[in-house]
Structure formats: C-alpha cells, structure tokens
C-alpha cells in the first residue's frame with residue numbers, strides 16, 4: 035500500500051494539475067475570444083479613417099510621442115445634400131445681418147497688427163468655423179454666428195467684431211502644431227533632406243523643385259484629386275505648390291543678410307523648415323505674386339472657389355491654414371521633429387514676434403505674368 039500510495043499520490047496530483055491547466059487554458063481562451071469580440075465591435079476601435087486626427091495632446095518634451103494633432107474641433111457639418119441650408123435665419127438677433135453686411139467692407143481694425151478695412155478676406159474662414167454656407171450679410175450667417183458665440187461663452191450678438199474674430203483666431207492658431215511649439219519657445223527640427231519627397235513638375239508652380247515630407251506630399255495629392263473632382267480648381271496652376279521645405283540654413287542666411295529675423299514678415303524659425311508646410315496657389319490679382327499679402331490680393335483669394343473649398347475640406351486631409359495667408363497650409367498628420375529653443379537661434383535685427391510668417395521669395399513668379407513657368 036505504501037508503494038501504491040506512494041505512486042497514487044503523485045498520480046492524483048498530476049490529475050489535479052492537468053485539470054487546473056485545462057481550466058486555465060479554457061479561461062485564457064474565453065478571455066482572448068472576448069477581447070477579440072470587443073476589439074472588432076467596440077465603437078471607433080478600428081484605426082481612424084484617413085484625415086481624422088486623434089485628440090492626444092502630448093507635451094513637446096517627449097520625442098517618442100510627438101504627435102501634434104489639430105485641436106480644432108471639426109467644423110459643424112454642412113447641411114446634408116438634399117436639405118439645402120435655409121439662410122432666412124428667423125432666429126437671428128435683430129439688426130445683426132445688416133450690421134455684418136455693412137462692416138464686411140468697412141470695419142476699421144488691425145487683426146494682424148496692421149490696419150485693415152473690412153473682414154471679407156476672412157469671411158470664408160469664419161463661415162467654415164461657424165458651419166454655415168450662407169453669405170456674410172445674411173440672417174442665416176448671423177444666426178449661425180450667434181449659435182457659435184453661445185457655444186464659446188460669448189454673448190450671441192450674431193455680429194462679427196474684433197473680439198469675436200480674436201476668439202476664433204486663437205483657436206485657429208492653436209490648431210497649428212507649429213504655433214503651439216513656438217509658443218513654448220521652441221523651434222521644431224528639420225528632417226534630413228535625403229528623407230524628403232520631390233513634388234512632380236505639374237505639382238510645382240514656377241518650375242521650382244518642391245520638397246516635402248513624404249506623408250505631407252501624399253496627403254496633398256489626395257486632397258488635390260478631390261478638389262479637382264469637385265470642380266474647385268479653375269486653372270492649371272490652382273493648388274500647385276510654390277514653396278515647400280526650406281532649409282534652416284537658408285532662413286539663417288537671409289536673417290543675417292536682412293538683419294531682420296523675427297517679426298510679421300521675417301522669422302528665423304519658419305514653419306517651412308518642418309517639411310510639413312506648403313504654399314499653394316490660391317489665386318492672385320493679375321501681375322501679383324501668389325504670396326503677395328497685399329489686401330487686394332488676399333481678397334481675390336478669399337473670393338476664389340479654391341480657398342472656399344480649402345477652408346471647408348482641407349482639414350479632412352489634415353491641413354491647417356494660417357488665416358493671414360490663404361496660401362500657407364501645414365500638414366498635421368505626422369509629428370514635428372524635436373527642435374531647439376528659439377532663443378538659441380540668431381536674433382540679429384529681431385522684432386517682437388507677432389506671428390510666424392512666410393518670407394515671400396523673389397523667385398516666385400507673379401500670377402498671370404508671361405514669365406511664369408506653367409509646369
């Protein structure tokens with residue numbers, strides 16, 4: 035018996051261990067299949083569709099998670115096809131539409147530090163922000179603006195004024211990862227030039243070699259294909275690129291040459307160093323360059339089908355715009371690269387920074403000029 039027990043005990047122990055292992059196995063299998071079921075059925079569990087940005091907001095100091103995505107909430111969806119937006123806006127605040135219609139071309143203000151008259155240049159951007167397709171002087175526009183004001187802690191006057199615009203401008207600035215990093219006193223890094231992709235001849239304006247980070251170029255191509263299919267591109271030049279990646283060295287050289295590095299017109303830290311920013315042809319007064327920031331030029335852009343399509347649709351492809359420059363767009367689909375403190379860059383001739391801006395380049399030909407290269 036002793037021998038039997040001696041053998042029997044281990045046998046019984048084995049049975050128990052086998053049973054325990056079997057139960058563990060069954061439990062793990064149930065867990066795994068339950069997990070899989072959750073994964074396939076959980077809302078939004080799958081990868082985001084193209085153009086939809088996750089809402090994470092990592093700090094600049096963590097290079098591993100440097101994905102600065104747009105924090106701009108998606109604009110109010112436009113009315114469904116078949117249910118056209120009515121612009122009679124019966125709930126519009128009294129007198130708001132008339133006030134907007136008058137100020138559209140007469141408001142005296144300085145939204146970007148220099149005096150401007152009227153706000154029509156910004157009307158497409160404002161309309162996209164408040165989610166309306168109604169004209170800026172309509173009751174429908176005033177009504178949509180009043181709703182937007184209410185949703186953003188402002189009095190619902192339905193009237194465009196510098197304070198309302200200022201609130202929108204902060205949101206638009208903060209939607210740009212580049213600006214958010216700049217506000218922390220940092221200038222993002224430049225990608226290795228060998229990693230950049232070259233735009234095709236038909237994608238470049240003025241025959242320049244345009245280089246961008248490959249993801250940005252791919253997103254640009256998808257966006258242009260859709261804009262073309264939507265009939266929003268009236269000319270062969272529409273949305274061609276006249277500036278992409280610009281090496282930090284070039285910025286530094288120009289800075290030293292001009293003795294002017296930081297300001298509305300000149301900055302040592304240009305968004306174009308990221309390889310994610312691009313300047314595209316929107317429109318221009320004949321004879322003007324497509325990056326001329328003359329108000330008359332920007333007004334032509336604001337009235338164009340290209341810009342109107344872009345302000346509504348480009349965010350779906352991950353692009354954000356600098357409101358002062360209808361031509362300047364930054365792609366937010368990939369992280370900015372770790373950078374350096376702006377204070378470590380050359381400061382010669384600096385002015386107080388109002389907003390990082392483009393430096394118009396003399397090589398960019400005028401729009402409508404005979405000299406331009408149509409490639």
Ligand SMILES: [Zn+2]
Nearest residue numbers: 312313362392
């Ligand atoms: Zn630019």
